[in-house]
Amino acid sequence: MTIRISDFETAIFDIDGTLIxxxxxxxxxxxxxxxxxxxxxxxxxxxxxxxxxxxxxxxxVADIDEESALGKAIARRKQALFAERLxxxxxxxxxxxxxxxxxxxxxxxxxxxxxxRNEMRALLRTAGLDDVFPIRSSKDDAEESKPHPDIVQxxxxxxxxxxxxxxxxxxxxxxxxxxxxxxVKSIALRCGGYWSDADLHAAAAIVDDPAELLEYxxxxx
Numbered sequence: 227m228t229i230r231i232s233d234f235e236t237a238i239f240d241i242d243g244t245l246i247x248x249x250x251x252x253x254x255x256x257x258x259x260x261x262x263x264x265x266x267x268x269x270x271x272x273x274x275x276x277x278x279x280x281x282x283x284x285x286x287v288a289d290i291d292e293e294s295a296l297g298k299a300i301a302r303r304k305q306a307l308f309a310e311r312l313x314x315x316x317x318x319x320x321x322x323x324x325x326x327x328x329x330x331x332x333x334x335x336x337x338x339x340x341x342x343r344n345e346m347r348a349l350l351r352t353a354g355l356d357d358v359f360p361i362r363s364s365k366d367d368a369e370e371s372k373p374h375p376d377i378v379q380x381x382x383x384x385x386x387x388x389x390x391x392x393x394x395x396x397x398x399x400x401x402x403x404x405x406x407x408x409x410v411k412s413i414a415l416r417c418g419g420y421w422s423d424a425d426l427h428a429a430a431a432i433v434d435d436p437a438e439l440l441e442y443x444x445x446x447x
Contacts, residue, residue, distance in 0.1 A: 228430050229393065229413060229430045229431050230446055231328075231331060231333070231443045231446050231447070232446070233391070233411075234333065234392055235334060235387065235388070235391040235392070236333065236335075236385050236387035236388075236391065236393070237328050237333050237336070237392070237393050237394075237395060238337065238338050238378060238381045238382070238385075238392060238393070238394045238405075238410070239325070239335070239337050239338070239394075239395050239396070240337070240338065240394070240395065240396035240397060240398070240401045241337055241339045241341065241346065241349045241350065241353070242339065242341065242349065242397075242418075243276070243277065243318075243396075243397035243415075243417065243418030243419070244318065244321075244396050244401075244415055244417070244418065244436075245317060245318055245321045245325075245349075245350075245353045245355060245436070246315055246316070246318060246321070246349055246353040247315055247316055247318055247417070248315050248349065249273070249276045249397075249418050249419055249420070250269075250419070251308060251311045251312075251314075251315060252272075252276045252308060253269040253270075253272045253276050254269045254311075255304050255307035255308040255311060256269070256272045256276075256283065256287075256304050257271075258303075258307050259300050259301075259304035259307060260287070260288065260300060262300075262303050263296065263299060263300050263303070265288055265300075267287055267288065273420055274420060274421075275287065276398070277340070277372065277396075277398030277399070277400040277401060278340065278371060278372050278373060278400045279340040279365055279370075279371020279372055280292065280301055280304070280340070281371055282371060284297050284300065284301070308345070309345075309348065312348055312349070312352050315352055317352075317353045317354055317355070318415070318417045318435050318436055319417065319435045319436065319437045320436035320438070320439070320440050321353060321354075321355065321436045322353075322354055322355060323437070323440055324436035324437070324439055324443075325358050325359075326358065327440055327443060327444065328443075329358060331443075331447075334361070334385050334387060335358060335359050335360070335361065336359065336360075336361035336362065336363065336381040336384065336385050336387075337350070337359050337361070337362050337363065337381070338363045338377045338378050338380070338381040338394070338404075339363070339364055339365070339377065340364075340371040340377065340400075342364055342365050342366055343362075343366045345364075346362060346364045361381060361384045361385045362381075363377050363378075363380040363381040364377070365377065367384075368380050372398075372401060372403070372404045373399070373400040373401075373403035373404045373407070374404065374407070375404050375405075378394060378404045378405055378410060379408050382408065382410070389409040389410050392410045392411070393410065393411050393412065394408075394410050394411070394412040394413070395412070395413045395415065395436075396412060396414065396418075397414065397415045397416070397417060397419075397421075398418055398421060399421060399425050399426060399428075401414070402414055402426055402428045402429045403428070406428055411430045412428070412429045413429055413430060413431045413432075413433065413439065414429035414431070414432045414433075415432075415433060415434070415435055415436065415439070416432065416433070416434050416435065417434060417435035417436075
């Protein structure tokens with residue numbers, strides 16, 4: 227691994243797949259929402275797109291504009307279905323201990339997610355992390371969703387952080403790309419599932435989950 231805790235002052239976290247095991251639920255509820263509107267889309271088709279913004283997913287899967295009546299209807303249905311699934315989801319292994327360790331190490335904490343503000347709050351509550359992230363950036367704070375860097379840049383701005391002393395921790399190629407386009411180093415977690423190390427190769431480091439990353443950081447102290 228080529229990154230050390232002494233290299234950064236700010237840590238920006240993705241949420242889905244990184245802090246909570248939610249990627250499969252997102253794919254399945256998107257598929258259900260498409261089918262509810264007469265579009266036969268399999269969850270396995272959607273799975274590799276989880277992590278990018280819903281606007282981009284709608285366009286890639288079915289060439290639907292998020293702002294169209296159909297796009298808005300599908301997105302509302304998906305949000306309702308996901309909200310039903312959310313209480314059954316669990317934090318990723320070591321999520322809370324990692325975040326608490328960084329906080330006690332005087333690392334500024336932020337989240338940058340393609341979810342909207344309401345879903346972001348619900349995800350953090352379910353992950354048991356609603357109390358530890360004072361700085362939060364969602365799709366509501368950006369013109370473009372991941373893999374565009376807008377949301378990462380919004381988090382940098384809110385944290386008054388420098389890109390060169392910030393690390394992004396995420397689980398998808400879209401997190402890694404967004405960080406890179408904001409000139410921020412990244413650490414990729416495999417716990418989001420689906421993606422290979424080759425897909426995540428642009429990250430400065432790749433580890434299994436927050437627990438493994440915590441173990442690595444603790445070894446440096």
